[in-house]
Structure formats: C-alpha cells, structure tokens
Amino acid sequence: MSDKFSYQTMTCKSALNKINSFLPYHYDLNIYRGCEHHCVYCFAKYSHRYLEDNNFFDHIYIKENIVEELEKKLSSKNWKRDVINLGGITDSYQPIEKDRKLMPKILKLLIKYKTPAIISTKSSLILRDIELLKKLSEVAGVQIACTITTLDQNLATILEPNASSIKMRIKTIQTLKSSGLTVGWHLMPMIPYITATRNNLKNIFEMASKCQIDYIITGLLNLRGTTRTDFFRFIKTTFPEKYQPLWDLYHQKDKMKEYKRQLFQLLNILEKEYHVSRNYQKYVPKRVEQKQLELF
C-alpha cells in the first residue's frame, strides 16, 4: 500500500448494480470506489460525487461487505446466473487489491454459483488469480480484456501513471491467452492527435495480432463533466501544441464527424490487414442454464 493514497472501508447495500443498457450484460460489480491508476482521461471520476469526495484517484473506498452481499445475491433462488461485469467503473485489480485480496473471494463465489463474468483491467495483478479464472472459464465462462492505448511506455506513463507497464500488460495478455482463456484488447480511449495516430494504431493492431487476441474494442475519447475540464487543463500544460486542435475538434460537430469518419475507415483497414476482429459480442459468455448445470 502506498502512503500517497488514503483507504477507507464502506459498506454496500448490494454487491451488484443493475444496469439498463444496450450492452450484452446487465449487472456491474465494483469492489472499490476510486481508482489509483490515475488515468488522465478517466471517465469515472463523476462517481465520487455521490460520496461527497472530489479526490477520485487518491481516496479509495473499499466495500468491506461485498463478498457477503454477493453470496446473498448468487445463492438466492431468483438468481438466473446472468453475466456480471467486474470493474465497469473502477479497476478491480488496482494496487490496493494486492493487499486486500477480494477478487479471489469474488471469483470463488462465481465458480460456486456458476456465474459468468467479464473483467477488464490495466493491471498484471490479474495473473495472481489465473487458476481461478481458468476454473471459472470451465464452469461458467469468463471474458477478460486488458486495456492498452499506446505501446509507447513514456506516453503511457504520462497518461496512465499507476497502471502496469506496457510490457507487463502485453505479458499478461500472452499468459492469459496461452492458458486457453478468452482475451480481448481494449483500445479505449483513442485520444485524437496523441494516441489515435496512424502509427500507434498500426503498432497496436500488429501487436494484438501477434498476441493472437480474440478481439479488439476501439473507442474514441469521450469527454463529459469534470473529465472534460480536467482533460483540457492537462493538455494545456503537457501537450500545449495539441490544445487548440483538440479544443476545436471537441467543439465543432462537423469537424468531429469528419474526424471520426476517417478514423473508423483506418480502423476498418487495420482490422482486415491484421485479421483482428472488432466483434467482441460473440465472446461474451452466456448464462449457464439449469439443464447445462446438471451436467457438472
């Protein structure tokens, strides 16, 4: 644990949040509130508002009763073993998890109750739980994704200062893949003029292909609320030459429309050139039905 951060425990009323979305899952589970990875583009900072705390990156809240609450939910006869998205708001494998070890307990419950999961992370700590992930994959299904937005370590250190190094994230993907797990690559967010460059995207598709990744998901930087203000402040001081072009892009609809058209054209070319699928939906695990359960 680092001295830079403050850690507090809290209790949750329920382990799962029901989400009504177009996504192929409807339950979210987040062990932690706040995230030590400190990505400059973080979309989740708004979530600290509900705690009346404005330090999302340094004030980490640990849901101390989450394992008990999850078991209550999964053991209920009403639970239909729907897919759970682990860490939709904050990274379940951020540094504090090394000490707290909540993920192994969560994975053991998912295995016990044959409940499939989706996990995305920027941390190699996930490898600690590889045996549990393999077991979950066998009994219910698990889809894992590692987020890598650039292969340039210097740039990654600026953008995602406390995440695992790029080398470690690639190694994580390779290890998970060679263990027979379904592994995707989150190329999100792509930042115009910084990481959404032809060179960077080409390098990433090439590496994803070498890693024999199952799929890649791409997404352009989305700026809302405090993220927008903080991001432009960061650009002004760190990449001053990119400030005006970015500002114009995010304030002129026509410009953005044309930018997106060209970017997605390039992504379509790269997808074909490197044979890396951008269709992640077919890898989302399905609910284990009662009939299948009887086979175990």
Ligand code: SF4
């Ligand atoms: S890993 Fe995700 S939640 Fe954590 S700081 Fe980065 S973007 Fe935010």
